[in-house]
Amino acid sequence: MKVLTVNLGRPAPSPHSDGAGGLTGIGKHPSDAPVRVADPGPKGSGGSGLAGDSVCDLRHHGGSDQAVYAYAREELDAWERKLGRPLPDGAFGENLTTLGLTVSHARIGERWRIGDELVLEVTSGRIPCRTFAGHLGERSWERRFTQEGATGAYLRVIEPGTIRSGDPVEVVYTPGHEITAALEFRAMTTERELLPRLLDAGEALHTEALHAARAYVAERGSAT
Numbered sequence: 001m002k003v004l005t006v007n008l009g010r011p012a013p014s015p016h017s018d019g020a021g022g023l024t025g026i027g028k029h030p031s032d033a034p035v036r037v038a039d040p041g042p043k044g045s046g047g048s049g050l051a052g053d054s055v056c057d058l059r060h061h062g063g064s065d066q067a068v069y070a071y072a073r074e075e076l077d078a079w080e081r082k083l084g085r086p087l088p089d090g091a092f093g094e095n096l097t098t099l100g101l102t103v104s105h106a107r108i109g110e111r112w113r114i115g116d117e118l119v120l121e122v123t124s125g126r127i128p129c130r131t132f133a134g135h136l137g138e139r140s141w142e143r144r145f146t147q148e149g150a151t152g153a154y155l156r157v158i159e160p161g162t163i164r165s166g167d168p169v170e171v172v173y174t175p176g177h178e179i180t181a182a183l184e185f186r187a188m189t190t191e192r193e194l195l196p197r198l199l200d201a202g203e204a205l206h207t208e209a210l211h212a213a214r215a216y217v218a219e220r221g222s223a224t
Helices: 075-081 130-136 142-147 179-187 192-204 206-221
Strands: 001-007 029-030 035-037 068-072 096-099 110-113 118-124 153-159 161-163 169-173
Touching: 029 118, 068 075, 075 096, 075 130, 075 206, 118 192, 130 142, 179 192, 179 206, 192 206
Parallel strands: 068 096
Antiparallel strands: 001 029, 001 096, 035 161, 068 153, 110 118, 110 169, 118 153
16 A cells, blocks of 8 residues: 655646636645645644645644545546546646555544555545536536545544655554545535434544534434
8 A cells, every 4th residue: 555646736827627727736746755744733724734835725624624625546446447537647737646446435533654654544435526527627526426435535633743645554553443535525426414424423424524424413302
């Protein structure tokens, strides 16, 4: 298991972006140099966890629970076959393109050590937005990505560190529950009845998903 590439994005104009000045950092490319990764701070003020990586729409992207986005090379390869086009590392705006690692089906709270120092924790799947769809240029992309359910995973930084392309990945902790990034994604999008199950993941869950699950349970409880 390893990181094939560490990918960084620079601000670029996009008619699909809600970021400041109509800019987006979704266009990411592999870095040849080591990259420092640390907790960027709360959503709304904190951007990417990777030094040199741009997040332009701080309302919806970045912050502690979405400090790093990972996507498996194996799933990019599957999309290449479906779309009939090449998808280089970083094509989905992922910071980490991985190999040999279960990403979309990683459990919430699962921890990965990358290189000698960095430890990351899985928080959620990735919900597609119009910036993603515009960047990829595929019709009905948000619907198609949602139906496929190969979401990749957002991660928070537990221990900061410096990483580079090719670094090994070790799963150092796997929680006992069955709540994966893909299941969390389904609960937050197409299968809201799954929301109560997310509470099994506890505080490791992305803050927004945790609040949604608690609100769903409270509402249903008050209605019965």
